[in-house]
Structure formats: structure tokens, C-alpha cells
Amino acid sequence: MRLLTLLKPELADWAALAVPDARSGGLRLQGGDAVGFTAVISHSAIAGTRLDRLLRTGNTDVVDGADALVQMLPYPALREELAGRGLDQLLAVGLNARGATLGALLLARRGGFDDEDVAFAARLAARAAVALDSARLYEERAQIATVLSGALRPPSLPDVDHVQLAARYRPAAEHIDIGGDFYDVLGSERDWLITLGDVSGKGVEAAAVTGRTRQSIRTAAHFDRHPAALLRALNSVLYQDGSDHFVTVLCAWMQVAPDGAHADVEVAAAGHPAPIVLRADGHVAQLEVYGTASGMVPDVEYRTVSVRLHRGDTMLMYTDGVDEAHGAQGLYGVDRLLALLPAYAGAAPDVVCEAVEQHVVEYVDGRPHDDIAMLALTCSD
Amino acid sequence: MFGLIADDRLPEYLRAVASRDATAMRSLMDRLLGDGADPVTVLTDVIATVQRDNGERWQRGEWTIAEEHAATAMAVAATKAVSRHVRLVPPTRGRVLVACAEREWHALPAMIIDCALRSDGWDSILMGAATSPVRLNQYLQDYGPEAVAVSCSVLGSLPATRRFIEASTAAGVPIVVGGPAFGRDDVRAKALGATAWAADAQDALVAVATLPAVVPPATPLPARAVSEQADLEHDHRRIVDVLASTWSVTADRRLGPADAEVAVDALNQLLHAVSAVLLTGDSRPVPETAAWILDVVVPRGLDRAVVGELAVAASAALQAYPLARAIVDTHFTDEL
Numbered sequence: 001m002r003l004l005t006l007l008k009p010e011l012a013d014w015a016a017l018a019v020p021d022a023r024s025g026g027l028r029l030q031g032g033d034a035v036g037f038t039a040v041i042s043h044s045a046i047a048g049t050r051l052d053r054l055l056r057t058g059n060t061d062v063v064d065g066a067d068a069l070v071q072m073l074p075y076p077a078l079r080e081e082l083a084g085r086g087l088d089q090l091l092a093v094g095l096n097a098r099g100a101t102l103g104a105l106l107l108a109r110r111g112g113f114d115d116e117d118v119a120f121a122a123r124l125a126a127r128a129a130v131a132l133d134s135a136r137l138y139e140e141r142a143q144i145a146t147v148l149s150g151a152l153r154p155p156s157l158p159d160v161d162h163v164q165l166a167a168r169y170r171p172a173a174e175h176i177d178i179g180g181d182f183y184d185v186l187g188s189e190r191d192w193l194i195t196l197g198d199v200s201g202k203g204v205e206a207a208a209v210t211g212r213t214r215q216s217i218r219t220a221a222h223f224d225r226h227p228a229a230l231l232r233a234l235n236s237v238l239y240q241d242g243s244d245h246f247v248t249v250l251c252a253w254m255q256v257a258p259d260g261a262h263a264d265v266e267v268a269a270a271g272h273p274a275p276i277v278l279r280a281d282g283h284v285a286q287l288e289v290y291g292t293a294s295g296m297v298p299d300v301e302y303r304t305v306s307v308r309l310h311r312g313d314t315m316l317m318y319t320d321g322v323d324e325a326h327g328a329q330g331l332y333g334v335d336r337l338l339a340l341l342p343a344y345a346g347a348a349p350d351v352v353c354e355a356v357e358q359h360v361v362e363y364v365d366g367r368p369h370d371d372i373a374m375l376a377l378t379c380s381d
Numbered sequence: 382m383f384g385l386i387a388d389d390r391l392p393e394y395l396r397a398v399a400s401r402d403a404t405a406m407r408s409l410m411d412r413l414l415g416d417g418a419d420p421v422t423v424l425t426d427v428i429a430t431v432q433r434d435n436g437e438r439w440q441r442g443e444w445t446i447a448e449e450h451a452a453t454a455m456a457v458a459a460t461k462a463v464s465r466h467v468r469l470v471p472p473t474r475g476r477v478l479v480a481c482a483e484r485e486w487h488a489l490p491a492m493i494i495d496c497a498l499r500s501d502g503w504d505s506i507l508m509g510a511a512t513s514p515v516r517l518n519q520y521l522q523d524y525g526p527e528a529v530a531v532s533c534s535v536l537g538s539l540p541a542t543r544r545f546i547e548a549s550t551a552a553g554v555p556i557v558v559g560g561p562a563f564g565r566d567d568v569r570a571k572a573l574g575a576t577a578w579a580a581d582a583q584d585a586l587v588a589v590a591t592l593p594a595v596v597p598p599a600t601p602l603p604a605r606a607v608s609e610q611a612d613l614e615h616d617h618r619r620i621v622d623v624l625a626s627t628w629s630v631t632a633d634r635r636l637g638p639a640d641a642e643v644a645v646d647a648l649n650q651l652l653h654a655v656s657a658v659l660l661t662g663d664s665r666p667v668p669e670t671a672a673w674i675l676d677v678v679v680p681r682g683l684d685r686a687v688v689g690e691l692a693v694a695a696s697a698a699l700q701a702y703p704l705a706r707a708i709v710d711t712h713f714t715d716e717l
Contacts, residue, residue, distance in 0.1 A: 175513065175516040177516075354450070
């Protein structure tokens, strides 16, 4: 679009591009009167035309007259644009870069093009082609990365009867949207497993391990949802993996009472900060549960702690990006978190997560921070 | 209390907000939209209207911050329900990124804009609250959008919004801005180099539909103002500390703990307003903030003289920042 904007009106009154469209396998026509216009036509529609030839040879071609225009511009609406401007000559220049022809630049102008114009258009096309080719290469790489990272983004949360769930994720490398923290919620009806964890390290490499960890947890949970057994299995798998990364995980197995009046949660921790329980009356406490981080040593046993959540009670699970956030006054710390929460007693988990996220990010005040993940669950009606 | 808008769906909506029950809110929205209500009207005349009133209640001290958050959560639940509804139909137009710059934590207006754009056929992508320019750049490259829409509620986010404008226009992508921080006309938006300004969600739809395809990079802002604003931002906390120790309201602890936080926040707001004036050349944010501080402190039992006292304290605290100091000296009392 930028190229087309530059060309008009200095070099041409009308300009369009014809480039192969990777997605559809057809030919994309872009520009004309409106730089934003695009249309895709099939390759068979241009078979044997002068445009087809130019796209194969990469040469420059000037076509004159309505009949010849059909050969070079196989799209009636664009030909009408030319006719409307009283133009019937078209200069077509191959876009050649790095040994390949990427497409064609089509130009028209009142008074036609002399030899000097054609030579200038060819030089310009050569430069534009290199830029377009770089953009194409970059776009392909970006496409691969986008698809792969899509699988590593945090999942959307399921709807659970009688319990509201909310989560937040702010990776250290915010622009890539993925990082070493993860969470997952699986289960059905009244029986749920909620996990939240942190792979050592940051960025893409850590993100790749989160994908494996989440999958291992899902598989293990298929056989046994008891947190202690699950963390034991995960530890073995990650240890045998022999990866340099270790993983800290919180694992909460939640059973919701049939009438929704309460939920019983059994929690185990593998080297991870314990969850904080915020009661509806504002009382706040961190659970006491410890355990070795996953993937460091073989055969670890985990202990669990149980807690009953009543209506309006919230349990907040978080990663160390929260309590170890660095600000002007040192570490954010669990105490600041415990002091902040009572004001949000009885609030929806969304509200609690948002408040903590905002508080921590403002505390950090633009300094680099670790991945921040939070998951809160609140017993509701 | 809702001005001239008398939407007959308001009472039912207010009951749902008061119930604090997200599921009830979802079913109400599903029913309204299922009955054929226009999604954009529901967003602007019901959800946004009530939300403005929520903000005012907090300002008047009628609501605690947690109560305001809880009411906002209900508005978010309502907007999400509308969003789910409008996403049932595939998009028919190009991509638009909807974002808030750093220091902007009011995610709801952006959600509403995202939802309105989507219902108008745009393939909108919501980037959420407090987004860094680096992340916006990544999205500009990854998604190649036709436009960016930025919502800015707080003055403190205007400098970061300017960085969004630089990022977007550098990529040739036009950018529409709106929200209370821009005021009631396009002066600040133009000054910051935005392609267009939108007064509300309806206006944003018109603006996005009529943008140029490609825009040139935003022109640089006045160098002296930019450099002083950068200093001001860097020294923000220190200046607030100085102000808090000299203004009698904060220094003599004349308010309870919750209201004391509000008073310190007023100091933050004042400095952000000064920054906004530096960058946009529009002097109104400073007197408007002074008037806002008056509205906040008087219901909390303080004499209005404390606001005048703040002008003197601010002028002294800004001694090392000549442009900023001149702004306070000249404009602080314009509306008092």
C-alpha cells in the first residue's frame, strides 16, 4: 500500500500490483483507484495472457489499446477505472528480486510513458521488489511463530457452576505474549483440577517447556487428580526429560458441593508460593504448603493441605512475578499483597486479579519484571 | 441521574449490576440481544451510561474503590456477553487493533469500542489494559491492521498514548484516539498527531470507517516540552513526595487512610495534567484537574482553601521545571 501511495501522482495516475497470493494459490491484484483495494483471481484465469508471460519472464511490457489491456489486466472493474480516466496505455514492470519474479507493477498515466519513464519505473521496481521480498520472508517467519506460539498462550477458562474463575497473565517479554508461567483448568461438573506454575527462565524457551508441562499434567490428571500423586508423576516425567529447566507448580483439586454452598480444595505445591485465601469477611491468610520444585530430583513425595471455601471466599494462586516484583521500595513481597486484599473481600475474582495486577505493575513502575500470572477462584451462588 | 437518556432497559440493568451476579447479567444481555436490541446502543446507552455514574459515585465518596471495582466487573461481564453475541457473525471488514497505553487500567471503554467495531463488521483485536509500545509494534507487524483505536481515560496515559501514535504512524497505520483524557474536542488528539479523534463509540465507528489507508509518521512534538515532560515523568515520585510533605491535607494527615490515598492520588493527577498540557499545548487539563480535586476534597470534609494552597505548593515543587511551573502559575485557578 505504501509503495502504491508513493507512486501516485508523481510517476503514475493509476497504479496496481499483481502478486501471487500464498494463501489461496491465486493471483492478488492490489490497488487501482483505491490503494486499499484487493482482489484475488485464479491463475487459470490469466493462463496464456501477456500478464502471465510477464510474471514468468520478469520483463517490462507496455500495452496499448483496449484489446491489449484485457491481456495485461484481467479484471473488468480495474479496466473500467482506467477507461473512466480515459487511459488506455499500461506500463507493466516485473518485480524481480534475488533471482525470482515476485509479481508485476502496473502503471498508467495521462500522456503515456517515454523511455526515460520506463527506465525509471524499472529501477524503482527493482528496489521495491527487494523490499517486498524481505517483507514476504519476514511474514512467513512471523506466520510460523504465530501459529506455534498460539498453542502456548494461556487457555480460556471454563464456566464452572457455583464457582467464578478469573486469570491474568503478563509475560516479562510483554510483546511476545508468551512466557514461562502457565495455568490450566480441567475437569467437569463438580470435580476440577486447577494448576498454575512457573518454568525457570523467561521468554520463548521457557514457554516451550510450559507447553510440555501442561500436557504432562493433563495426561497425568486423566488417571489421578489427587494433587500429591499428580505432582509426583509430573516430577518423574520432567526429571527423566533431562531438561535444564525446572518447574514450580501449584495443584488444586476442587470439589464443589452439590448445592454450591461451599467448595473443598486440596492443594499441593512443588516449590511454588502457596495460595492466599481471602474470606468474605476480609480475613486473609496464606496456606501452609511446601514441596520440592518439579524436575530437579527423582522420587519426590508431596504433602497436601485442605481448605473449605464458602460463599464469597476467594483463593488466589500467583507466580513469583507478583511477590518478587522489584520496585523503588525493593521487593513487592507477600505482606503488601496480604495488606491489599482485604479491601476486595467478597469481590469477583476478576476484580481481585485486576487489582493485584494493577498494584504490582504500578509498583514496578516501568522496571523489567518477571512473568506475572494469577488465577483466582471465588465461591459464588 | 442519567441525564437525558431514558432507556427503558436501564432499571433492569441496574438491578443486575446491584445483584453482583455475573450469570444473571449474562442472561439479561443474552435476552436483550436475542430480542433484537442493537448491540451498539446497548453498549453506549446502557452499559457506558451506568458506568459513568459509577465513576461519579466514587468521586463523591459514596462508594469505596472496591465497590466501584465490583460495579465495573458487572459492566465487564455485560460487555463480554455483548461481545460473544456480536462474534457469532464472521467479520466482513479489515483488522483493527484496540488498545490502551501504559498507565491506562480502565479496560472497559476499550472493550466497548472493540465490541462496537466488531458489531460493525471489523475484525477487531482487543489488546487489553496498560499495553507497552513494544507489544503494539509486535501486533502491528503480526496482524498488519488497517487501523489502531486507542482509548485513554486518564491524563497520566497521554504520554504513553503519544508513543502509540508514533509506533502506529511509523508503520503507516492510521490511529483513532478517544476517551475522557482527550476532552470534548479534537485539540489534544490533533496536537499528539492522531489521525482522528472520536467523541464516543458511535463516533469511533464513523472515524474508523473514514480513515486514510496509509498515513505519514507523526511529526515530532516541541523539543523543549518533550524533554521537560520526560524529566517530569522520571522524577514523578520524588515530586509527589515533596508535594505530599508540604500540602497540609497530606502532610498533617487530615483524612482517614482510604481518603488519604485519594488525596495522594490527586497529587498524581495534578502532575499528569501538567504533563498533558506540556505535550498537547492545551491548557485545560490543569484547571479541570484543579476543579476535580475541589470536587473530591470538599465532600470529604475539607475547606476549599486547601486547593488554592496546593497551587502554591505545586509551583514551589516545580521550581526546576520552568515550563511546567509556568503552566501551574498561569492556569491552575482558571476554573476555581
